[in-house]
Amino acid sequence: MDKLSIAGLLLGLGGIVGGQLLEGGSISILFQGAAFLIVFGGTLGAVMLQNPLKVFLTGIGMGRWVFVTPPLPAQKLVYQIAAWSGLARRDGVLALEPQIAGSRDPFVKKGLQLLVDGNSAEKIREVLEVDIHSYEQLRWQSVRVWESAAGYSPTIGIIGAVLGLVHVMQSLGEPSKLGEGIAVAFISTIYGVGLANLVFLPMAGKLKILIAQQVMMREILVDGLAAIAGGENPRFIENKLQGYLA
Numbered sequence: 001m002d003k004l005s006i007a008g009l010l011l012g013l014g015g016i017v018g019g020q021l022l023e024g025g026s027i028s029i030l031f032q033g034a035a036f037l038i039v040f041g042g043t044l045g046a047v048m049l050q051n052p053l054k055v056f057l058t059g060i061g062m063g064r065w066v067f068v069t070p071p072l073p074a075q076k077l078v079y080q081i082a083a084w085s086g087l088a089r090r091d092g093v094l095a096l097e098p099q100i101a102g103s104r105d106p107f108v109k110k111g112l113q114l115l116v117d118g119n120s121a122e123k124i125r126e127v128l129e130v131d132i133h134s135y136e137q138l139r140w141q142s143v144r145v146w147e148s149a150a151g152y153s154p155t156i157g158i159i160g161a162v163l164g165l166v167h168v169m170q171s172l173g174e175p176s177k178l179g180e181g182i183a184v185a186f187i188s189t190i191y192g193v194g195l196a197n198l199v200f201l202p203m204a205g206k207l208k209i210l211i212a213q214q215v216m217m218r219e220i221l222v223d224g225l226a227a228i229a230g231g232e233n234p235r236f237i238e239n240k241l242q243g244y245l246a
Contacts, residue, residue: 002069005206012198016190035160035188039195042156047149051141058138059145065210066203072213074220078241081224084112085234093118093228107131107218111225121226128222132215139211143204150200157192161185220244 017027048056087095093115100112110131114124164185220241227237 002067005066008202009198016194029183030187030190032184032187032191035164035184035191038160038163039153039156039188039191042159043149043153043192043195046152046156047145050148051145055138055141056145059142062139062142062207063146063203066206069210070214072210072217074213074217074245077217077220078224078238078245081221081228081241082234082238085224085228085232085237088115088228089231089234107135108221111221115225115229119229121229124229125222125226128218128225132218132222135218136211136215139207139214143207143211146200146204146207150196150204153196153200154189154192157189160188160192164188216244 017030020027020030051059084096084099096112097116100109100116103109103112107128111124111128114127119127162185164187165182168182168185224237224241227240232240
């Protein structure tokens with residue numbers, strides 16, 4: 001659980017609610033189901049229209065990473081590669097074959113299989129870098145799901161505000177309702193701008209950092225396996241990979 005993300009979201013929302021209270025306003029006016037439906041539904045529809053299904057679903061699934069960060073044990077991976085290197089140097093690369101079945105990561109399995117099959121360092125790097133490129137491309141496209149939502153939601157909020165004002169214009173015969181009606185109309189704008197700047201854009205920014213970290217993990221593995229294939233000293237390999245963590 002990423003406590004910083006949760007604290008940041010609560011602090012942002014708390015600032016808005018607190019400011020409303022300090023101004024003497026009512027909190028209840030901030031909760032408007034129709035305004036939320038217009039902004040959220042309109043934004044979701046626009047994002048779905050813009051993106052292919054795979055990119056959209058991947059982007060939505062990645063959203064949970066902001067609050068439940070996937071494990072990124074880079075230091076553990078460096079130690080593991082160093083251990084593999086020592087085993088391969090002592091008993092040959094075929095001794096690494098049992099490690100393939102013991103790994104849950106398809107990328108790790110593929111890399112180890114390429115190493116055990118006797119491929120050169122260049123061939124291992126060539127094959128795995130294609131996988132890294134494909135992985136990275138899909139994730140970067142998926143991050144744009146949240147960036148596009150941040151772009152659409154303020155505009156949809158304005159549409160909601162205009163619809164609210166149209167409803168107010170229909171009630172001109174009842175002046176006592178005009179003030180409240182106009183206030184409610186502009187709640188859509190608050191929702192649109194608030195979701196864009198408090199939720200969607202910050203989530204996109206954090207996801208970019210997490211993707212970069214995951215790509216780095218794969219690059220560590222590629223460099224490590226290529227070094228093992230090249231017969232490098234285990235201590236040299238570990239020292240080289242530690243540079244990623246500096």
